[in-house]
Amino acid sequence: ASRGEVRLPLAPDELRRPRQCVDFGRAGKPSCTRWEVMAELRHGGAQAARLRLDPETGRRHQLRSIASPDGLSNIGGDLLYTPPTPGAAPGEERGGPPAAPGLSPSRLHLHASELGFAHPTRDGERCFYRSEPPFALQQVFDKER
Secondary structure, eight states: OOEEEEEEEEEEOTTSTTOEEEOOSTTOEEEEEEEEEEEEEEETTEEEEEEEEEESSOOTTHHHHHHOSSSSOOOTTOTTTSOOOTTOOTTSSOSSOTTSTTOOTTSOOOOOOEEEEEOTTTTTOEEEEEOOOOSHHHHHHHHHO
């Protein structure tokens, strides 16, 4: 699918703090994130996608934890939620597909491109900010188009 919605109950992962986990028991609090694929990149055996994520709720690590509830996908550069690559030394080969050109694992590839809110001290004046992602993956996708 090219778009969808993820609704999962999230709770603190007691065994791996500060991580959050999907918890269908009493501790899990509802979360909702709408997503849409904006661009895809395949290079060699690696593949990546730029997603637009619109969180309806604001749970701790919501976007990071729903991106990898099964450990099969991740947000590039996410050293906290990305499982190590099989056979890699501890701390190596984590945080995204290293084969994708321009994808730096030196930072988390999660960026608030748009932010809007009612200003708390200006009688609810609507504020809106936009900022393009500064990391290399954006440049790779732009070159591929």
